[in-house]
Amino acid sequence: MVCRAAAADRGGLVLATVRVREQTLRQTQQVLERTVAERTAELRQQKAHIESINADLVVARDAAEASRRAKAQFLANMSHEIRTPMNAVIGLTNLLQATPTTTEQREYLTAIESSSQNLLVIINDILDSSKMEAGKLSLERVPFRLPEAVRRLGAMFRFATETKGLTLTIDVAPNVPAAVLGDPVRLNQVLVNLVGNAIKFTRQGGVTVSVQAVPVPEADAQTEHPSLPTAELARIRFAVRDTGIGIAADKLGAIFEDFSQANTSTTREFGGTGLGLSIARNLVQLHGVSWP
CATH class of the missing domain: 1.20.58 (Methane Monooxygenase Hydroxylase; Chain G, domain 1)
Structure with missing residues (x-):
């Protein structure tokens, strides 16, 4: 009888222990389920908030893009x-x-x-x-005489340089091809912008425009013109130098941005919209030439 009672007591103790553990596990599970439910609800709210913000951003972006296109289209027309x-x-x-x-x-x-x-x-x-x-500016590809096109700058700016007592030197190297394929109007626009800026910011001395043909690296030649011999290819390098006020090193990148000039006093003293160099940069890039 004693053994049976002891066994019954041990069995009851084990059963009680199991039930306590089951209850603890159920409580722990309930806590975890509540935590998961709360976190899930929070994540759903955050997701809904983020989706609402993204929707607002998309609407704002589309409105800004539509406004930009309308403005560009209007001015182009x-x-x-x-x-x-x-x-x-x-x-x-x-x-x-x-x-x-x-x-x-x-x-x-x-x-x-x-x-x-x-x-x-x-x-x-x-x-x-x-x-x-607006992406409505395209380049022509017609034959034209490059040396003559560059030398015409002298006649275009003769009055401006003589008025300020400056010299304008046009130096076309002998190795420059007599005729090339390209867009003479846009090339002239780039050079006029650069020379005009050089004259505007030069009080004494002069401006020099130099043009020369330089060899094309073998790797570039094979990539850009694989069907042509490298010896027959050349790049034309244009350079405009002046003895003017110069540009601070930390402003070299900014002056080629839209409506940007070296400093606020530049607009007041020399005038201009700050678009000339930006347009020159864009036209150069439109020709497929990388910009520093």
């Missing part, structure tokens, strides 16, 4: 309408200057012509920048 009256003002001013006028009237006409030309440059810069932004 307005090119003819804006330039035509400006050219008319300049043309009529030139005609009026050819008629008998008094000294005072000639001064007024000169001021009108100068202001009109400055305004036309600003209009052209804004419209060209908008065309590039």
Whole structure:
């Protein structure tokens, strides 16, 4: 009887222990389930919040993109309408200057012509920048005489350099091809922007434009023109140097951004929109040339 009682007691103790453990496990499981449910609810709320933010960002991005396209499209379409009256003002001013006028009237006409030309440059810069932004600016590929195109810069800027007492030197190396395929209008636009800036920021001395043909590295030649012998390929390097005020090293990257100039006093003293060098950079990139 004693043994049976002892065995019954041990059996009851084991059963009680098992039940206590089962209850502890159930409580632990319940705690874990509540924790998982709470965390899951939090994650769902966070996910819903993030999705709401992403939806708002998508809407804002689409609205900004639509606004940008509309602005670029509008300015691109307005090119003819804006330039035509400006050219008319300049043309009529030139005609009026050819008629008998008094000294005072000639001064007024000169001021009108100068202001009109400055305004036309600003209009052209804004419209060209908008065309590039809208992806509507493309390059032609026609044959033209490169040395003659570069040397015409001398005639274009003769008045500007003589007025400031500067020299303008055009140096075309003998190894430059007489004729090339490309877009002479856009090449001229890049060079005019660079030379115009050089003259604008130079008070004494002069500006030098140099053009030379340089060999194409073997690796580049095989990648860009695999069907042509490397010996027949050459790259044309253009350089514009001046004796002007120079550019601070930490501003070299910024001046090629839209509407950027070296400092705030530059606009006040020299004028300009800050678009000329940006347009030159974009046109160079459009030719497939990497920009530093």
